[in-house]
Amino acid sequence: MGEKVLMKGNEAIAEAAIQAGCRHYFGYPITPQTEIAAYMAKRMPKIGGLFLQAESEIAAINMVYGCSSAGMRVMTSSSSPGISLKSEGLSYLAGADLPAVIVNAQRGGPGLGGIQPSQSDYFQATRGGGHGDYHMLVLAPASVQEMAELTVKAFDLADRYRMTCMILADGTTGQMMEPVSFDFVPGEPVAKPWATTGTKMERKHNIVNSLYLLPDVLEQKNIERYEKYEKIKETETMAEEFMVEDADIVIVAFGIAARVSKNAVIAARKNGIKAGLIRPITLWPYPEKIVAKAAEHAKQFISVELSMGQMIEDVKLAVDGKAPVSLCFRAGGMIPMPEQVYDAIAEADKKLKGGN
Amino acid sequence: MVVFEKPHALTDAPLHYCPGCTHGIIHRLVAEAIDELGIEGKTIGIAPVGCAVMAYDYFACDMIEAAHGRAPAVATGAKRANPDNIVFSYQGDGDLASIGTAETVHAAARNENITVIFVNNAIYGMTGGQMAPTSLPGQVTQTSPYGRDPKVCGYPVKVCEMLAQLDGPEYLERVAVNSVANVRAAKKAIRKAFQNQIDGKGFSLVEVISACPTNWGKTPQEALKWIDEAMIPYYPLGVYKDRSKEAAQ
Known part of the structure; x- marks a missing residue:
């Protein structure tokens, strides 16, 4: 790691985009992502x-x-209500096979909702958001460092696959300050003879x-696009596994929910509970094989989310009935405390042991 | 001896427009302007949603198909990406004056250095003849079967007059293509709208009053006459803004 600077997550995204070769940014003010626009407004003209x-x-x-x-x-970049407005464009970008990077610093919904952090745009992001048969690549950073690294990766992936890549952040990861280094190298520029x-x-x-x-003809276009998606599933899926190997109870959580959950897993291990954490880094493609592998030994899955339970559907699909999947959540802009997640683990553990 | 040729900036694809529709004339005028200015190789066209949706097959320059009403924003993105390109949008009245009003007004307000060809035929043609933002009071359409009643659906949008209130735009002119004299004037205006962009002057929009015999329920000849009798009195032809000229005076 090179020299580190203290930055907000949103600023780290903006700086990383510039370092990835992005010289064009189009935005509209909305909380809690406006730091990205402010940073770009200051830096781009220079x-x-x-x-x-x-x-x-x-x-x-x-304009994108x-x-x-x-x-x-x-x-x-935008935040939840603004992403709904952009969804028409996301569908057109997909239909025209255009690369672009979109940031969603999620806030609570539906409607105008609130301005506090949320993960309740999971369905919208992973299922495409707009109309028609398509997917976006969806990356979920859990730290300011990852905000930067995944932004650079997002540009590379978008160009390589001619797809929209969404950074699905939230109000917390966007607003929090952490040390970050920018000593990574963007991928080789991709030729665009179609431009x-x-x-x-x-x-x-x-x-x-x-x-x-x-x-x-349209059917064939869609089939070709889905063949590309299958290749992406094979090569680009990313997740972090933490103490999953021997775990009885596996938490699945992304972004800020994963950071909260990690503390709970560590506390559970200290108390002799075999807990582990799978943190999907790509939400589409979803790390279904990693979850499925854990389902070969785990006895209980808990999906921890800042929503009423959206990713839990993908966890259930991957677990495929081999173990029960429960939900531990806060919604509307609330964030679960590690204690809440710990309690969910402890309760599951009690049930498992009681059943023996 | 060659006395008449298809402009180079048009492809050989046969146009799909209805008999008597004047989109074909307007396509030709745009292509002639591109040829005369020698800019085909650096021109990017933005096609709308509506009757001219397939303009991307007809113009020989690079083309982008935009979502309904979004052509001025797409043009903005393309022009800001490569300012040396000449970027034009080609839009109908539903596209530009209804669903895309915000994009139109703000591209004009920014004095975005683009050329907009606005085809006003007072009807939604592609979807089969519904009331447009520019349909005249009393005009019978599929969605105003008893005639457009301003008490229920308000009044038509006069785009040139509206945009002329802004400080932004460089050049706004309304023309028609229902007579030889009007076609000649339209050609001059369209060429000027491209020349302005080459000269870096900014947002130039030419509103072209166009015929839709199919959805007006008229013969092609009656349609051309209706432009003189009904359309032009409501939408007077002329220059609504020409900033460089005003500054010179």
Whole structure:
């Protein structure tokens, strides 16, 4: 690790994007992600880049669409209600196979909801958000360092697969300050022969488009996109495993919920309870094989979430009935304390032992 | 001796427009302007949602198909990415003056250095003839079967007049393509709207009053006449803003 600086998570995302070669950012103010826009507004003009405040989230995502069509590494950021507005654009980006990086610093919902941290946009992020058959790559950082590293990775993945990559953060990871180092190297630039940069009268015109009026052609496009998704599942799935190997009780949690849960797992181990933690880092593709492997020995799974229970559905799909899956949650902007997660582990342990 | 040619900036794809529709004329005028200015190789067109959705197959320059109403935002992204490109959007009245009003107004307010071709035929053509933001009071459409009643659905949006109130835009002109003289004037305005962008002057919009005989329930000839008798009196032709000219005076 090189020199470390103390930064907010949102600022780390912005700086990492710049270091990844992003020179175009389009945004619209919304709490709790506005630090990203503020950072970009300050830095971009100094380095020959562009910060543009759009008239709406909808305009911002469509500016991203145009800028990505032109072959640029481009980013926008927002928080939950703003992501709903961007969802039309997310579907079009997917339909036109355009790379882009989108940050969602989630807040409580539905509706205007609140401004405190949440993970209740899990369904929206992992199922696509907009209309049609598609996925986005979804990365879930749990520290400021990871905010930076995953942002750089997001640009590389987006370009490599011509997909939208979402950083699914939350109000906590966005607002908290931690030391972070930027001594990582972005991947090699990817050639974009499809970009609309002008024919220069040297080639046939490029068309960026998501309209296919012939249903058999559209079906084939979707099948090809899903074949690509299958390859991504094989190669890009990421998760952190902590004391899972011999665990009877496995917590599954991402982002800030995973950090809270880790403390609870450590406390449980100290008290002789065989607990472990799986922290998905990619939420799409979901680390289903890692969860399924744990289900070969674990007797109980607990999904810890800052929502009414959304990821739990993916945990259940991966566990496939081999063990019970329960939910430990806070919602609406509340964050579970390690004690709450510990109590859930202890209760599960008691039941397991009582059953012997 | 060649006396008449298809512009190079149009592909060989046959246009899908209805008989008597004037989109084809407007496509040609845009392509002629691109040819004359020698900018095809660096021009990026943004196609709308609506009748002109497949413009991406007709223009020979690079093309981007935008979501409904979002073309000015997409054009902004493309232009800001590569300021040396010439970026134009081609949009209908539902696209530009209804669902995309915010994108239109703010691209104009920013004086975004783009060219907008706004085709106003007072109807949603692609979806089969529903009331548009520019449908005239009393106009019968599929969704105003007893005639557009301003008491129920309000009044038409006059785009050039509205945008002329902003400090941002460089050039706003309304033209029509229902007569030889009007087509010539339209050509001049469209060429100027591209020249302005080349000169870095900023947001230039040409509103073209266009015929939709199919959805107006008229013959092509009646439709051209209706433009003179009903459309132009409500939407007067002329220059609504020309900042460089105003500054020179």
